[in-house]
Amino acid sequence: MRRVPSRTLLPRAACAAALLTTLTGCGLLTDTDGGSDGPALSEPVGVTAQAGSATSVHVMWNRPVSTADITTYEVYRGAVRVRKLPAEQHMVDVTGLRAKSRYVFTVRARGKDGTLGPASRRVTVTTPAAVTADRSAPTRPGGLRGEADGARAVSLTWRRATDDKGVVSYDVYQGTTKIHSVGGTQTRALLTGLRPGTAYAFSVRARDAADNVSPASDTVRLTTAQGKDEGPGTAPDDFRATTRRADGAYYIDLAWTPPDTGGEVPAYQVFLDGRQATTVMWGESAPSDAAKYSFYIGEDAGARHRVKLRAQLPDGTWGAFSPERTVTTGR
Structure with a gap:
């Protein structure tokens, strides 16, 4: 498992005046190495x-x-x-x-x-509203399908279960062990942190507000790829980078759609000109549909830069990179 870089930067407009590659000021840099013996x-x-x-x-x-x-x-x-x-x-x-x-x-x-x-x-x-006298379990989720997404992830999809009071969540099982859960409106899960070249068996059960659990779906058997490749499904989507001028300086504006991991993506690593520049972290509410980040890049027109980013996955490792975008200040 990769170590998270010791420098993190929380998205805050007040820090726009600091160079991204310097990352000083605003009291947002932290050193997690701590200087201890271990x-x-x-x-x-x-x-x-x-x-x-x-x-x-x-x-x-x-x-x-x-x-x-x-x-x-x-x-x-x-x-x-x-x-x-x-x-x-x-x-x-x-x-x-x-x-x-x-x-x-x-x-x-x-x-x-x-x-x-x-x-x-x-x-x-x-938590959802309580229901009274509900002893009927949801129907079993149907049409479970899956595919390996690189060496360490798989993607599962299924058809919605039905319930007289409504499905609250879906539980994903590896064999007989529950390993993941998603909301009742979702019919997809991305499972990460798996071992390369390994066979897995997954099934899904639906749960209602009264804790009634459906029969298990059919089992889908998948084998992850060999190697260390991060699957493309773990990369941020629709990544865009543009420059703008404000107050006599240039900024790079980034926008993207978070990868669908089945949960919030709390952190991203931003790479500038081939080197990691910072880790952007969200607090309690990470964006789920669209994310944006802006940073100061300098005062020179005609400066050319390459930028890309990747998301932190549920297992704490980093997913695949977005496409790299090239921008030029003053254009």
Whole structure:
């Protein structure tokens, strides 16, 4: 698993006056190396929360990208710790919640030395309204299909299940183990963090607000590609780069559509002229349909630059690059 660069930049207009390649000022740069004797714990990555029913939320995450040893994970609802789990577990159903209520979850890792690492990004979820006397399970999802997307990801699609009260979520299983969950309006999941050249078997079940679970769909069997290739489905789509002049200087404006990973994409690496320039991170609400970012590039007209970016995947690794775009200031 690749290490997240130690420099991050939160999108904020007040920092536009700093050169992207210098990244100074505004108090937004952080150094996660910490200067300690051993590797410092970083936050768990790829955290998602999906309402599983009116009274439960399925929280998923991946291990921090630091190499520090981990003994346990702690799941927080707001400021309250609700679950403590062993290091090999990366998902949990938080139950006993209120229907039609908004919750915020974070996850923290505890190191072998007892140190509690930083909190993950905050993820927000709202449970659906409760239903009374619902004992009917949804129908089984039909038409499950899938394809390998490079060496470490697969894409699954299926037809909607039906339910007399409505489907709240779909649970994805690898064999008999639930490994992923998406909302009831979705019929696609991108599963990442898989092993190259490995055979997998997946199925899907539908769940309603009363926690009734459908029979399993048919099983689809897929084998990931050999090598280390990131699948094209993990790359940002419709990537555009333009320049503009404002206040006597030039800026590069980026726009793109996030890859459909089944959850929010909280971070992107921006590469300028072949080198990583910064990591752009969103907080609690990452854009889902369209993303934009703008940065100062200098005062010289006629300067030519190449720019591309890639997204952080749910397993904390980085997906495939967008196409590289070339821009020239003053044009």
